[in-house]
Amino acid sequence: MAIEATNLLHLSLLQVDITQQKYTGALAVGLPTTRLVGDSLTQLDYCLRPAAAWDDGHPVLASDVAFSLKLIFCPGLPNEAARARFGFIEAVTPDPINPRQFTLVCRGQSTEYLLASGDFFILPEATLDPRGQLRHFSLAELQQRPAAAPADTVLEAVAQRYATASKGQLPGCGPYQLVKWEKDRRLSFRRKPMWWASQGRPTPFVLQAKPKQLEYVVIPDAATTTLALRRGDLDVYPQMPAREFARLRASSAARATLNFYSTSSYDVVLAGFNTRRPALADALTRQALNRCFDAASLLQATQLGGGQRTVGVISPADRTNYNDSLPLVPFDPDGATRLLRRAGWQGGAAAGWFRAGPLGVRQQLRLMVRYRADETMFATIALQFQAAAARVGIPATLRPTESGAFTAALQTGDFDVYVRILKGNPFMFNYIPIFHSLGVGAGNTTGFHTAASDRLIEAIAAANGQTQRGQLLRRFQALMQQEVPVAPLFFVSNRIAADRRLTGLHVNSLKPGYSAATIERAPQPSPVP
Known part of the structure; x- marks a missing residue:
């Protein structure tokens, strides 16, 4: 559920289009242009979508990308796994003319950098570092900062603002807002009424947001979850236990109201x-x-x-x-x-x-x-x-x-x-x-x-x-x-049971196994007079 929730709130430069089984541009216009420098460096040229904006209307800029990368390496935050993933990026060089263009300078020349370089969420610099204090540090300085280095008040302040915001809701440029959170019970999301990507046509798959509201319910017991699905209290039951899936699919009554999907994972x-x-x-x-x-x-x-x-x-x-x-x-x-x-x-x-x-x-x-x-x-x-x-x-x-x-x-x-x-x-x-x-x-x-x-x-x-x-x-x-x-x-295997009236689930082999943001419900047929 955590992965799904984060993907509704935030966007990366690149995200997976599960209909084509490949990475494509989300905040970025598309995949970066690759340039090899000598035999030890790779430069990746990115361009952000012109329409990409934060909820206050301000554009998403290269400075937000640079801030988000630096935040990964900011001391005092539990980002050790992300630091290991993105340590190959040595610098972010903004374009001197276009504030939406930038270059990532990477150590080495792996073909994997083309995709891996864009797989982190972009956060707003103006909200988390309103005075732009992190700009005084280069990415390399933060990466090479010794663990035993004396505390820095600027870095401590940035880490504290991030930690405080993450306890509530980190502002994102994704399609949904978190409107209700009951720990270990329920998460409710509402689609933003004026989301920036909703104006473009055609809308890329990774930027589609069709349901006006999405609600996730935590039910620890499989039998109780199945009962809620059959009553119509749930529309989708993902990652279904094998025995529960087989038992329910064997029921002719269940097959009349539910669709069953199974894929590898x-x-x-x-x-x-x-x-x-x-x-x-x-x-x-x-x-x-x-x-x-x-x-x-x-x-x-x-x-x-x-x-x-x-x-x-x-x-x-x-x-x-x-x-x-x-x-x-x-x-x-x-x-x-x-x-x-x-x-x-x-x-x-x-x-x-x-x-x-x-x-x-x-x-x-x-x-x-x-x-x-x-x-x-x-x-x-x-x-x-x-x-x-x-x-x-x-x-x-x-x-x-x-x-x-x-x-x-x-x-x-x-x-x-x-x-x-x-x-x-x-x-x-x-x-x-x-x-x-x-x-x-x-x-x-x-x-x-x-x-x-x-x-x-x-x-x-x-x-x-x-x-x-x-x-x-x-x-x-x-x-x-x-x-x-x-x-x-x-x-x-990835097993899912869902209301037969739902379309657009795009069941697939990647976590969480379906696409919540593209689900639609077929209209109820009008009663025959």
Whole structure:
């Protein structure tokens, strides 16, 4: 829901047109023009749409783009993942004549920069930095600012204004306004009456906003959600659990009033290991634990087979980049036992597993498994792992955790193993935020990194051409299967049930799986006199 809400309020330079499965201009007129400088730099020339404006009528300018990028690197804000994603942009150079034109100067010459450079939300400088104080800092200065640098009153003030605004509603140039927010219950949006993009014809898909009002309701129980859908209290039920979807679709009464959609997705279910824990710091132990997940049976139990097993975090549907030469990891408790002995553990079964750690400290292999309490699929996976681990002699305590607390626990490293979904897309493969040393403390929740993996991830991000990138991605999947910071289990399907009268959902494989801003309701037929 958070992704959907943000996309209704804010716009990026580029956004995905799901009808064409490609990035296109949103705030920008179109994709940037690329110029290679020497053998180490890329310049991307952008132009903003002339009509793009904030709610007060002031135009969206290059200065807003520069401010938004600098804000990512402003100290005091929890933007670590974004800093890792956009660290390749070294400078923003405004056009001296046209305030809507600018150039992004990027380090390296990756073909991925064409799309990645435009995938961040643009915020209004006039609202968050009315005196333009952040203009006194270059983007490079903020990027290179030491973490231990003395506090700066200007940067602190900007961070404080952003933090204060984000608690209410950050002003955006998107089509909708947030009119009601009940935490963990309901979000209501109203289309802006004079939104700038509504005047253009034809309106690009990424700028269409057809519903006058959109309301999102949080119902934690699947059966209750289904009942609300059948009563007509809900129009769309996205990300529907497999069993509930199959049960409802089998009902002739439900089929008379609802449409059912199922597509593949780029969302992979995985387990993550806290590699900062001494007991989990070595690859052999993590390989052993990986063999305690029965991915094939879990796929059937949680998805009724409607998904696909995988060797890594790249979808098997991506034939260019998926490493199909790697074997699927088997469910093999006996093999796990052999791997544990190779890792130096002694004992096993009822006695438990122990080994001598650094400085002679005795280690015991005991695990605490975290997962979101509101998702039965995660509970099923955790229970299966717990039973298999017990068979091997590893005690595992399950900790179902509320969503917000779960995120905090992953950030602070308060887990041994977690179960979650990692969302992906077919356009970009920048793994710096989630698997690189630069992402530790932010998106890299497992804490895993080596010099070799860092170099490989950097090479993927900087790859010049699909062939080179594909070769590097195959090496990356092999390395990750050997090191096992995460255990990818399977990719899930995207299942949606919706009122038959709705059109324009554009169900697709990308999160959230449909387009809320283009939904329309067919008119009710007039009664026959």
